[in-house]
Structures are given as C-alpha cells and as structure tokens.
Amino acid sequence: MNTYNLFKNIAFKLDPELIHEFSMKSFGLFPRALSGLFATEDFRQTHQIEVAGLKWSSPVGLAAGLDKNAAAIDFFSRLPFGAIEVGTVTPKAQEGNPKPRLFRLVEQESLLNRMGFNNHGMNAVLDNITSLEPASRPGCLGVNLGKNKITPADKAAIDYQVLYKKFCDVADYMVINVSSPNTPGLRDLQEESALAEIFDALADVRQFKNVPLFLKVAPDLPDQGLDACVSIAKKYKLAGLIATNTTIIPDIGVGGVSGQLLKQKSKRVRSYLLDRLRETPRIELIGVGGVASFDDVWEFWREGGRAMQVYTGFIYKGPGLLVDISKSIDVVLKKTNANDLAELLSDHKKLPADWRM
Template identity: 35%
Template structure:
C-alpha cells in the first residue's frame, strides 16, 4: 500500500498531495512508533540528546499539526512552521512545482500558515517526551509587517511558542516573502535576536538558531558568523541553508523557469560550501544544522564530518516517501561500521580536526 499511496501523491497537484499527506498523518494513518535507535546514532547538542541527528526541515508541517506523527517516521527531531503571529494565505497558486528528473522542488508558498494561536493550541497540549524526539519551531514575520517592525513579529511568536518548543529557529532567509532576506543584514539581525531574547520568559532556556540563505556572499556570511559569536547578540546555532533563487545550468525540467526557492539535489553542492565556510569559523563554538540536497547516508556522514551537529531533509522525502528515514539510518550504521566509527558524536567535525592536526 505504501508504494501505491506514494504513486497516488506523485500523480496529484503538488500542493494538494502535500495537504493530503499531512491530513493522512493527522488521522493516525502514518507510521507506528519505530523501535529505539541504535545508541551509536545519538548526538548531544544544545544541551539536549538527539536519538539520531536526522531531522525533518521546516515547510512540511506548517501548522504544528503532526509533529509526533513525523517523529514516528524515525526522525530525531522535526521542525514545524514557519509560523507567523497572524494567519496568512501565502502567495497565489500555483506555487509548488516538482522537478522529478532533477530531484528538486521549486516553491513560492509565501509562508502560508494558520498563525501562532493555532500552533500554540497544538504544541501546548502535546506531551513532551524527549526520548521520542524533539520539536523545533520555525518563526517568521507576517508578509505585511514592515521590515523595521519585523523584530516585533519574531518576538511575539517566540514569547507564545518558546515555552513549548525544544528549539527556536529564526526564518530570516525565505526568498518568498518580499524583503525578508534583508533581516540577515547585521543591524537588522542584531535587532531581531535582541528582541526575541528579551521576549522569552526568564524560565525558558530554549536554544535560538537562525536559518540563513545559500545566496549570501562570503562577506555577508562573515558578518553573520561574527554576530553569532557576539556576547551581546549570541546565537545558539545556525541552520545552513534555506532554498535558493539560483538556477543551475543542470536543471532540465520546464518548471525551472518558475520563480521561488529551489531545493533538493541541485542545492547539494552549495549547501555543503556554506556549511564548510561556517564550520571553519564557528565549529566548537556555535553548533550548525545542515540542510539542502541531503538524500543518502553518505551525505549525512559528510555533513557531520564537515562540522554539522544535525542534518535535515525534506525534498528527498517527497520523492522517496517515509521509508527513506529508516533506510538512511540503516545505511548510516553500515557506513559507520565500514569506516570504523563507533559513535556519530565522534564523527562530528573530524574533517576539521584532521586539517587542524
């Protein structure tokens, strides 16, 4: 039935297929609770234990409707959202396009979501058992909020959802909300971090991360890295990277002409470049989460060796279905045995350590 259902989804309009898959999980028709992960897959980061380093990236569960159903696929953590203070419909349809021959997706969804109150109702009622996986919340601003007031939006969502999240991620890099990427500019970025930190209740110690664009220049990445280390504006981590507006020459599908953010295999090389750039500056001080083009155990291990502590997938899941998650973990264990790696924790940053040695 699983291959048949996946084939059905691939025959549908992409956004309708996405909505159907979420509703299916919400009705309890998804995977059952998987067996415990092999302890060799566990990693410690942000003062938390992740049963495995593989996470679902933001954009799938936009409204925090099925975080636990997604965890039952076997993820170590899932990221819900992006979530804005007020509900918003997003951009006009069609706004989601498959490029199957390229292993890619283009989206210009525009952060469509039901708003923070709906997300609060769901997240505040779910039991939080860390041994079943962790939930990150992706925070964003409403499309009609001026850039000069964007920090207020992020602070508002953080104050409401922060107590019910294991991680908070500032979405500063979606290409589908006009002007949003300006928030990666140093002064604006500092303002967002400062406002969010001030808005969190004093008893809440949730780690704060920022998700950055793959389209930043080296100078822009240097500035972000420097801010992440500032004593007055610390970030607990960075997510590298969001979707790209670039269109590699390798793309063959007619939908390559569509505007929006490109994800999947064509983003693989650039996301690794950004990870290596940031790891060279932040490894050992600011943890990194790598996302973009990951579709194999080899990719996961390469990202960890390059300095990432966690790795996320999304586009690969669209094409391979939920069976991909246990397969990746099985393949990863086999790869670890082949390379004599006893624990994934020990693999993190080994390429950097080798260079330093």
C-alpha cells in the same frame, strides 16, 4: 515495491499542494497507523547526538515547511527523525501566495515553491503543540519563526519577539527565519544591522527564558553576508546556524528551489560556515539542502558537521531514506568499532573518505 513508492506512484500524478494537504490531514488523524505503514525502524540509542545541548535521537531531522502548523507532529515523531521542526509560523494566520505555488521538478529530484509562509498563525500552532499527549512529543521539537507579510521591515523585530514569547515554554529550540525568498523584503533582514535589531529585541525575553536559538540562512548570500551571520551568532550567543534555505534560480521560476538543484550551493555555504565556526565549536551548524542519502551526511560529518535536516529528499525517497541512513550508521559503527555516534564524531579528521571502507 515499498508502501511509500506505491503511495508516490499515485501522489505524483496529483497536484503537489493538494496531495500535501491531504497527507497532512491524514497523518494528523491516523498518526500511529500511517507511520506504521511507512516505516518500521526503531530508534537506536547508539545513534543519538547532542545538538546545542539537546538530544537528537538520530542525526537527521525534519526541516521546516513540511509541517507548518504542527498538525502531524505525532506522525513525524514516530518516524526515525532526530528532531522535528515545525513552522514557519507567523504571529497572525496568513494565506500565503496565490496558487499554484508548489511544483515538482521530478527529473532533478527538486521542488520549486513560493508558498509565502501560509500558516494558521501562532495561537493555532501553539494549541496543536500543547494538545499533544506527552508520549507523542518528539524528543526534540523546533519551532521556526517568521514575520507576517503585512508587517513592515522596521517592525519585524516585534513579530519575532512576540513569537519567541509565545513558544519559549514549549519549544526545545527556535529558529529565526529571515531567509525565505517568498516573503517580499524578508531576506533584507539578513543585513547585519537588521539582524542586530531582531536579536536586540529578543535580549530581554531570552534573559528570562533562554531557549536555544538558531538563525536560518539563505544559500544565495555572498561570503560577506555569511560572515555577518557568524558574527551575529557569536555576539548574541546563538545556539547555531541552519544552512540553508531554498535558492533562487530565476530560469526555473519565481520562488525557492530545493533538493538536488540546491545541493552544490548549499554545500558551499555549509563548508564556508563550518570553516568560520571552527574556533567556536559551541556554535552548531545544522546542515540542510539537497540531502538525499547517507553519502551526503557522511560528507558533512567529514567536514566537522553533525546534525542535518531533510525536506525534498524525504518527498522523493520517503521514510526509506531515514531507514537507509540508520542502517548505514550501523554499518559504520561496526566497521570503526565505535560504541556510538558521539564517539565516532568526536574527531571528524579521523573519518575515512569512504564510509563503506
């Protein structure tokens, strides 16, 4: 049994948020020792990809929400993640929703959460990032931004503006998050006019310091809503979209569902968006939602996508998931005689249906 499975055997008997807090503290304190215990895979030069002009050391990054406070970047950047996204961070610290608010749905390899952007606020998160030794910084660091719960919808744009200014000197990319189901009214900001207000408010600061900016979308948007996100991405010259956040399944409970129960919805949204973005290849689509194996990555590549992120699959499978993906990429590169991933992904139509060939 590998180290992660041993850890999981104990961890899954305990309260999910308690073990999460404990793990994050431990990862923050002992990044080197603990990352060495969990994964021993080196980064491969040949697995690098370019995402919106940024270098990802591998095609699968860490999704937002796991390291909300940027407390364990040093740990996560030692695992073979292509990029690390921290947050969601809000301007002021906030506690989030009452506990319990994080639940495992083990048989379905899924999670239900209604955390509600619990985080230590932008100053504490910035301190955590700036206090990192240069060698502990990941190759690509994303910061995911959200509005405070107490900020009224008509002032939301100001929160995003303040956050953008705060992180623009330390983030390699930033994400506007208006797609969490756990902050009342947040998803209403996905309306085209509300999005326009946010990106208008960012126009001046972006002119001064242009950090690649993404918009993270919900899997529950109708096609019209997805079209609005695409049109905003084009109009405001976003680096791309991230699809998707968690989904609402009322029969399961209040909150957002992630993992295998989200996968089909998320895949549908990704396919739809990839189709819509085909004539503007400059706009990247980062895929997230239900990724649990290299098969999922391959399917996304075959549709023309490249970079993905993972959260729930990582909780269930641990760093071994990244190692498996890395080994599968090696197999594919060998079988296709491609020198590296950039070459392999240069024409997605040429990728065979089954990567095992």
